C-alpha cells in the first residue's frame with residue numbers, strides 16, 4: 001500500500017513537533033520534517049531549498065515564519081503554494097492567526113492555489129509561556145507586558161496538533177476554515193497567576209503601555225523587524241477583536257479543549273519552570 005507522504009514545516013516548532021509525534025504513530029503515513037536543520041533543509045528565506053523538500057509529497061502542514069502578517073509573507077506564500085501544487089501536492093493545511101487581516105491575504109492565496117485546503121486559525125498558544133518568548137520572563141519571576149486587561153482564549157498546542165492531524169487525514173475537513181480557542185478567556189496577569197499557582201512560586205506581573213514595552217524591547221536590542229511584529233500583535237490582535245471563544249476544537253475532536261490551568265499543572269510537572277527566580 002502507498003503511504004501518504006506528509007511534509008510538516010516548522011517540524012521543531014510548538015505545533016509542528018507535536019504534529020510529527022502524532023503522524024509518526026500512524027503506519028499509513030510517511031512524515032518528512034521541514035526544518036533548516038533537517039538532512040534536506042527547508043528555509044522560508046531560501047526558495048531553492050523548497051523544491052527538493054516538496055518532491056513526492058501528498059500533503060503539507062504550513063507554519064510560516066515569523067508570521068503571516070509580515071509584509072513579505074504574501075509573495076513567499078504565493079511562490080511556495082504555486083510550487084507545491086505544480087509538484088502534485090494534493091492538500092495544504094495552513095496555520096494562521098485570528099483576526100489578522102494581513103494573514104487572511106495569505107489564507108486566500110492558499111484557498112486559490114491549493115487543490116484542497118484547510119485553514120486553522122489559532123489564538124495565542126499556551127506554550128508561548130513554556131517554549132517561546134514568555135519563557136524567559138517567567139523564569140526571571142518578572143513578566144512586564146502591555147494589554148494587561150486584554151482577554152485572550154489561549155489555546156493548547158496539543159489541541160492544535162490534534163486538529164491539524166485530523167485535518168491532514170480526513171477529507172471532510174477539506175475547504176474549511178476553523179478558529180481554535182481554549183475554553184476560557186484570560187488576561188496576561190491571570191495566565192501568569194495560574195503558572196505561579198501551579199509552580200508554587202511568586203511571579204510578579206507589571207502592566208506596561210505598548211509604548212513602554214516597545215521602548216523596553218529596543219533597550220534589550222531586539223531586532224527592529226521583531227519589534228514591528230510584536231507591536232503589531234499587541235496592537236491589533238489583542239485589541240478585543242479576539243476576546244471570544246469558539247467551539248471548533250470540540251466540533252472537530254469531540255472533546256473539550258485543554259484548560260489553561262491543566263496546561264500549567266502539566267507543564268509544571270515537566271520541570272521546565274523549576275528554576276523560576278522569584
Ligand SMILES: NC(=O)c1ccc[n+]([C@@H]2O[C@H](COP(=O)([O-])OP(=O)(O)OC[C@H]3O[C@@H](n4cnc5c(N)ncnc54)[C@H](OP(=O)(O)O)[C@@H]3O)[C@@H](O)[C@H]2O)c1
Nearest residue numbers: 012013014035036043044064065067096097122123124125
Ligand atoms: N505562537 C502563537 O501564539 C501563535 C498563534 C497563532 C498563530 N501562530 C502562527 O504559527 C506560526 C508559528 O509560529 P511560532 O512563533 O509559534 O513558531 P513555532 O511553530 O514554534 O516555530 C518555530 C520554528 O520555526 C522554524 N523556523 C524559524 N525560521 C525559519 C525559516 N526561515 N525557515 C524555516 N523554518 C524556520 C525553526 O525551526 P528550525 O530551526 O528547525 O528551522 C523553529 O523551531 C506563525 O506563522 C505564527 O503566526 C502562532
